[in-house]
Amino acid sequence: MTGALGKDLLDLESLSAAQITGILDTAVPLKAVSERKIKKVPTLRGATVANLFFEASTRTRVSFEFAEKRLSADAVNVATAGSSVAKGETLVDTARNLEAMRIDMVVVRHSASGAARFLADRIDSNVINAGDGTHEHPTQGLLDLLTLRERWGTLAGRRVCICGDVLHSRVARSNIHGLRKLGAEVAVCGPRTLLPHGVEEVFGVTVLDRIEAAIEWADALNVLRLQLERMEAGYIPSLREYNRVFGVTRERLERAPRDLLILHPGPMNRGVEIDSDVADGPHSVILDQVTNGVAVRMAVLYLLRGGRPDQAAAAGAAAGDS
Amino acid sequence: MRPLLLTGGRLLDPSIHLDATGDLLLVNGRVEAVGGRIAGPDEAERIDCAGLVVSPGFIDVHCHLREPGREDVETIATGARAAAAGGFTAVCAMPNTDPVTDNQAAIGFIRAQAERAGASRVYPIGAISVGQKGEQLTEIGEMVAAGAVAISDDGKPVVSAQLFRNALEYARTFGIPVADHCEEPTLAHGGAMHEGLVSARLGLKGIPPESEEIMVIRDILLARRTGGHAHLCHMSTAGSVELIRWGKERGIPVTAEVCPHHLVLTDERVGQYDTNAKMNPPLRTWADVEALRAALKDGTIDCVATDHAPHHYDEKEREFAHAPNGIVGLETALPVLITWLVAGGILTLGELVEKLSCAPARVFGLEGGSLRRGAIADVAVFDPEASWTVRGEDFRSKGRNSPWLGETLTGRVRRTVVGGRVVHELGA
Numbered sequence A: 001m002t003g004a005l006g007k008d009l010l011d012l013e014s015l016s017a018a019q020i021t022g023i024l025d026t027a028v029p030l031k032a033v034s035e036r037k038i039k040k041v042p043t044l045r046g047a048t049v050a051n052l053f054f055e056a057s058t059r060t061r062v063s064f065e066f067a068e069k070r071l072s073a074d075a076v077n078v079a080t081a082g083s084s085v086a087k088g089e090t091l092v093d094t095a096r097n098l099e100a101m102r103i104d105m106v107v108v109r110h111s112a113s114g115a116a117r118f119l120a121d122r123i124d125s126n127v128i129n130a131g132d133g134t135h136e137h138p139t140q141g142l143l144d145l146l147t148l149r150e151r152w153g154t155l156a157g158r159r160v161c162i163c164g165d166v167l168h169s170r171v172a173r174s175n176i177h178g179l180r181k182l183g184a185e186v187a188v189c190g191p192r193t194l195l196p197h198g199v200e201e202v203f204g205v206t207v208l209d210r211i212e213a214a215i216e217w218a219d220a221l222n223v224l225r226l227q228l229e230r231m232e233a234g235y236i237p238s239l240r241e242y243n244r245v246f247g248v249t250r251e252r253l254e255r256a257p258r259d260l261l262i263l264h265p266g267p268m269n270r271g272v273e274i275d276s277d278v279a280d281g282p283h284s285v286i287l288d289q290v291t292n293g294v295a296v297r298m299a300v301l302y303l304l305r306g307g308r309p310d311q312a313a314a315a316g317a318a319a320g321d322s
Numbered sequence B: 001m002r003p004l005l006l007t008g009g010r011l012l013d014p015s016i017h018l019d020a021t022g023d024l025l026l027v028n029g030r031v032e033a034v035g036g037r038i039a040g041p042d043e044a045e046r047i048d049c050a051g052l053v054v055s056p057g058f059i060d061v062h063c064h065l066r067e068p069g070r071e072d073v074e075t076i077a078t079g080a081r082a083a084a085a086g087g088f089t090a091v092c093a094m095p096n097t098d099p100v101t102d103n104q105a106a107i108g109f110i111r112a113q114a115e116r117a118g119a120s121r122v123y124p125i126g127a128i129s130v131g132q133k134g135e136q137l138t139e140i141g142e143m144v145a146a147g148a149v150a151i152s153d154d155g156k157p158v159v160s161a162q163l164f165r166n167a168l169e170y171a172r173t174f175g176i177p178v179a180d181h182c183e184e185p186t187l188a189h190g191g192a193m194h195e196g197l198v199s200a201r202l203g204l205k206g207i208p209p210e211s212e213e214i215m216v217i218r219d220i221l222l223a224r225r226t227g228g229h230a231h232l233c234h235m236s237t238a239g240s241v242e243l244i245r246w247g248k249e250r251g252i253p254v255t256a257e258v259c260p261h262h263l264v265l266t267d268e269r270v271g272q273y274d275t276n277a278k279m280n281p282p283l284r285t286w287a288d289v290e291a292l293r294a295a296l297k298d299g300t301i302d303c304v305a306t307d308h309a310p311h312h313y314d315e316k317e318r319e320f321a322h323a324p325n326g327i328v329g330l331e332t333a334l335p336v337l338i339t340w341l342v343a344g345g346i347l348t349l350g351e352l353v354e355k356l357s358c359a360p361a362r363v364f365g366l367e368g369g370s371l372r373r374g375a376i377a378d379v380a381v382f383d384p385e386a387s388w389t390v391r392g393e394d395f396r397s398k399g400r401n402s403p404w405l406g407e408t409l410t411g412r413v414r415r416t417v418v419g420g421r422v423v424h425e426l427g428a
Helices: A017-033 A059-070 A091-100 A115-120 A138-152 A170-181 A199-203 A211-217 A239-246 A286-304 A309-321 B076-085 B104-117 B140-146 B161-174 B197-202 B209-226 B238-249 B260-264 B286-298 B333-342 B349-364
Strands: A048-053 A074-079 A105-110 A126-132 A159-163 A185-189 A206-208 A220-223 A261-263 B004-013 B018-027 B030-034 B045-048 B053-056 B058-063 B088-093 B121-126 B150-152 B178-180 B230-232 B254-258 B379-389 B408-418 B421-425
Touching: A017 A138, A017 A170, A017 A286, A017 A309, A048 A059, A048 A091, A059 A074, A059 A105, A059 A126, A059 A138, A059 A286, A091 A105, A091 A115, A105 A115, A115 A126, A126 A138, A126 A286, A138 A170, A138 A261, A138 A286, A159 A170, A159 A211, A170 A185, A170 A199, A170 A220, A185 A199, A185 A211, A199 A206, A199 B197, A206 A211, A261 A286, A286 A309, B004 B349, B004 B379, B053 B349, B058 B076, B058 B333, B058 B349, B076 B088, B076 B104, B076 B121, B076 B408, B076 B421, B088 B379, B088 B408, B104 B121, B104 B140, B121 B140, B140 B161, B161 B178, B161 B209, B209 B230, B209 B238, B209 B254, B238 B254, B238 B286, B254 B286, B254 B349, B260 B286, B260 B333, B333 B349, B333 B379, B333 B408
Parallel strands: A048 A074, A048 A105, A105 A126, A159 A185, A159 A220, A185 A206, A220 A261, B004 B045, B004 B053, B058 B088, B088 B121, B121 B150, B150 B178, B178 B230, B230 B254
Antiparallel strands: B004 B018, B018 B030, B053 B379, B379 B408, B408 B421
């Protein structure tokens, strides 16, 4: 089944601004479903979804699972530990077996860049990329966009700086594509060892070397998680120095010339890339991101199964009777 | 064996400055007469070559035939037949087999298998280090005596500069080239493609050009120090070209090869994670392609080599980062280079024959690469204008991992003659 998005959601790079806006518009009425006492609409009744997580994830997997259940889809979680994957089954065989069980949709998280597209090219089911290696994490990008749009009304002309390990971040790539398509200006800030070679040219972003400059420039900071293994691999000297040079601290935020929003895709390393009093402080929209995660995932599931943005309100309202 | 008389073809051999319509007579495995109208003995088999190019057979100084160890992917026999189908009358097989070709018995095995196959010649290349582990020199003298034509740890770089220096020094006694896979391993570690705009976008770890260039200049400097012949495999960057030019200007004994894919494709060809565009060194940028083309034309890079690297379908049918490096190339080298370099006005057909045949024979000191009287009777007969569509199922190689599947190319080998005997005939 295909709808406004085509068969799959693999990345934000290939979506148009209108498609992204369509997803965000669809998420608004579907978000209301989660605010009700009975958090369920029959929209995807009868559809089966496999959540295929080749990489450990709690937040994204749970968020997808809630989104599926609130739309009345039948969801199965396939974790890799103890599964046939752990016994050496290839990705393509796993996919074909699921297909043979007549799965309608597959949500896939995988450590290899391109894995979601690899699956999508080989099976008829709708495929949703829940993060592929260091490539993209489109639903995370969408939930960040929704969170910012709720605060600002529009992203056009706004400035967002993505801070930290852009090189290894799928969140960064999805955010950069999504933000730019919706008219925002994007900068990146982090140690040069953790920025992709040629980042300005590839992604059309500005590089800010200092976190102080980022705070002065931006309307929002999206602070990426610093993987602890980056230190062992020699990208940065120490977590302590990282916090000293690039950490988003309250002291630094107090010098911001305007009201800044602070986003973080989680899980946070408090005291490394972000201080606790920032994460828990008035600038933080981190928990809004989590709430919006369920809404945009509901929107994506709905649209890929042939739903239309202009009918989403009716789909979301169907719960009112139950 | 009956004498063979190829009549009326365009005889094209830069080694003797020949480009004229005429006949070629092959007797007892040697060129008996070349050029003009040749009557030939009555018993000669006559093959009409009108409208076709008749050139010395091509020589590939770099391919992987996978035997012993991975006979499911390629054997010396299937590789030698693929070579014949591509107009290659001789190929040099890299030693990264399983077990590694690092001793005289293994060299003898490859020669015996090639003999049994009876297609194109296969010259073994021995390993530089025992087990290609980069620690201890192999018995180079014994391997040369058994038929090795060069040494290389290809597939891996020789990480130790001291070991590479020793290999260059030691190999001088035997007059063979030391062929290096130039890759600085800490820079290249974990890389899946060229480090550039495409890798950044796709979220794939990149291999910077400097990973190659650092080893290129190291090898050139050690060739200068030792006087040993360093041959640089599969050059891929504009920077490497500059460094080789610098070395050659100073008379340092360095030679280099380039693969058809690096002369034609860029990292954009990876597209959406196409594993048939994954090889090491990786496809690079258009600026690199242009520099490599110019270097091949002016002789800075001596010759073309295929780096033919068959892989099993299942191994390529997976996540990009986990798929093996390499593509097959023996059966597409000539048409790819005619289509993009000759038709593109970069090389003349004569220059292409020089780079595919005369130059590699010279660089590795092999017989062949010439139609002069008395030369071994290794000949390629091809139609430079035939247009055809590449289909994996038509390959003689067991490998199907080609970036040109479905592509329509110009130029097709019609017959390949090895030692005066036809080993490949199109449609036969």
